[in-house]
Amino acid sequence: MFVLKLVLKNALRHKLRTFLTILGIAIAVMSFGFLRTVVTAWSYGVEASAANRMITRASVSFIFPLPYAYKDQIARVPGVKTVSYANWFQGVYKDAADFKNFFPRMAIDPETYFDAYPEFIVTPEDLKAFRAERNACLVGRKIANEHGFKVGDIITVEGDIYPGRWDFVVRGFYTGRDASTDETQMLFHWKYLDERIKELQPSREGNVGWYILIVDDPARMTEVARTIDAMYLNSRAGTKTETEREFQQGFVSMSSAIIDSLEVVSVIIIGIILLVLANTIVMAARERTTEYAVLKTIGFSPLHIIGLIAGESLLIAGIGGALGLALTFPIAGGFASMFPTFFPVFNVEIITIILAALVAGLAGVVAALFPTIRTLRTSIAEGLRAIG
Amino acid sequence: MIEVRNVSKSYHRDSLLVPVLNDISITVPEGEFMALMGPSGSGKTTLLNLIAGIDKPDKGSIKVNGTDISTLNESGLAKWRANNVGFIFQFYNLLPVLTAFENVELPLLLTNLSKKQRREHVEASLKLVGLADRMKHYPKQLSGGQEQRVAIARALVTDPTVLVADEPTGDLDRVSASEVMTLLDRLNKEFKKTIVMVTHDPRAAEKAHQVKHLDKGELT
Incomplete structure (x- = not known):
């Protein structure tokens, strides 16, 4: 009790110095928490991957399409339960310079896509309305709120990969089952895309971007991948089949330099807190x-x-850390609302909170180490002489 | 009774071994008031620290009331000091963030006394040094003489048998110094405390029954 009382009184002895130290730690912890949130958000797709989901894409590169004809052949592979497919559409919605107008737009198979992605929750009514109309689309709740989309609205997109003016009718919305589910996509009928492209560029018809597979047993994933890729080994469009997690990691690794830099800055921040x-x-x-x-x-x-x-040391680190963590939430929230589509999911994760608290606590312990050892090693006689 | 027998002590200054005390023997009877005098660097404070169990001799033995403190380890010495010795320093050494009451209470926090009993002891000590009305004052709100009297109350509060004082009047004006010496004299005469005091001040030394002179680590 006495030690606690004296710790508190000592901490308040130089109020300005203590305040500035707490402020420094708070800013550093907030920066650490924010950067960790960015790193986490970058790899949200990896974390959101399902254990029984696989992706089959063109072996040369993701940007090359695969024939639609593969669908039934893949579905017959032992171990494959469901096959769906999708195409990246992109296009330009309104002013391309405004970042909020950039959100993923994809052509999908309305019959199977939501079986492959059960974390996308659609009401039966919305799904029925979506399936019934060729140029209908479903919009993620987050992007719908951002743009104020309502059922019946027309979303007009100027095509780039697929040229022309494209009108989509909003027929419903989907919400995420989990906090890590992406709610920023616009999904429409693959057949709408295929039929129009047949008219505009006949050579590009009958192609899908990638296949999404649900396997009945995750233990058979390697076998399934080997079988599918062997089927198309000598074909014009070879395949690469991998787990969804590996597929997402491939995307993340494209930005590895940025992520590595953020990791390094995080470590530097820990050093700053300590100093x-x-x-x-x-x-x-x-x-x-x-x-x-x-x-x-x-x-x-x-x-x-x-x-x-x-x-x-722990008291100052604790207050600074708590303040920094408390500031991380509004800062992350502000960033997420400024750039709603840059990161589909931008949440301060529990692990980030734990890491930031650990960093602050560890800094408190390490910072006290040297002065404690020095004080304990100083003899009483020497200590009393220090008065001068 | 304090018995110092053939005590020697040296300090390391970088690579040099500096002898401070050389084969000192001295006896301080119970209830004695002894002053140690001598020029700076003569070893007075070192001898006082050894008697108080703050430091350990390289050679020789120091017995206080029958306990050979030169054989105790660090934690044993800490406990012995807490129970047997009261310390009075030249610069008072009060904790600035604690009130006079809290400073005097410090040594009692290591005992099993209840809060009420501690309060009674602290109040009695502060009353004895004439500062009962300054309990809630912080050191910076007290004069030098008052601070030293709070330090004396802190030294007394556990009722130790021995008081050691290292230049207790060294930082005080003449009036305050006289008050402090009168107080120490009273503690010796009325409360039979054994006092060993280092001083440069001949007026302070006049209050002692016995004055020992040290020079270059030896009694003269």
Whole structure:
């Protein structure tokens, strides 16, 4: 009780210094938390991958299409339960310079897509309306809220990969089952795309971007992948079949330099937290050399002294860390609303909170280490002489 | 009774071994008031620290009331100091963030006394040094003489048998110094405390029954 009381009084001895140290730690922890959230958001697709979902794409590159004819052949492969498919459409919606107008637009198979992605929740009414109309689309709840889309609205997109003006009628919305589910996509009929492209560029008809497979047993994924890829080994359009997780990691690895940089900056921030706090604690302990010597003279044990120094360090680190974490949420929220489609999911994860709290706590312990050892090694006689 | 027998002590200064005390023997009877005098660097404070169990001799033995403190380890010495010795420093060494009451209470926090009993002891000590009305004052709100009297109350509060004082008047004006010395004299005469005091001040030394002079680590 006495140690706690003295820790508090000591921490408030130089109010400005303590305040600035807490502020420094708070800003550093907030930056750490924000960067970790960016890193997490970058790889949300990997985390959201289903254990029984696989992707078959062109072996040369993801940007090359695969024949629609593969669908039934893949469906017959032992272990494959469901096959769906999709195409990246892109296009330009309204002003391309406005970042909020960039959201994923994909052509899908309305009959199978939601079986392959059960985390996309669509009401039976919306799904029925969507399936019934060739140029209908379903919009993710987040992007619908952002743009104020309502059922019956027409979304006009100027095509780029697929030229022409494309009108889509909003027939419903989907919501995410999990916090990590992407709610920023616009999904429409693949057949609408295929029929129109047949008129505009007949050579591109009958192609899909990639196949989505649900397997009945995740243990058979390697076998399924080997079988499918062997089927098309010598064909014009070879395939590469992999787990959804591997497929998503492929995307993330394209940005590995950026992610690595963010990781390095995170580590630097941890160093900054440590230096800011260590500087304060070293100064404080040095100023109190005589006081610690007096306490030892009176009979206080080394444990009391450790408690006083480490307690002050942990108190400052704790307040700074808590403040930093509290600031991380509005900062992340502000970023997410400024760039709603840049990261489909931008949440401060529990693991980020735990990591930031651990970093602050660890900094508190490490910062106290050197001054504690120094104080304990200083004899009482030396400590008393430090008064000058 | 304090018995110092053939005590030697050296300190390391970088690579040099500096002898401070050389084969010192001294006896301080119970209830004695002894002053140690001598020029700076003569070893007075070192001898005081050894008697108080703050430091350990390289050679020789120190017995206080029958306990050979030169054989105790660090934690044993800490406990012994807490139970047997009261310390008075030149610069008072009060904790600035604690009130006079809290400073005096410090040594009692290591005992099993209840909060009520601690309060009674602290109040009695502060009353004894004439500062019962300054309990809630912080050190910076007290004069030098008052701070030293709070330090004396802190030294007394556990009722130790021995008081050690390292230049207790060294930082005080003449009036305050006189008040402090009168108080120490009273503690010796009325409360039979054994006092060992280091001082440069001949007026302070006049209050002692016995004055020992040290020079270059030896008694003269």
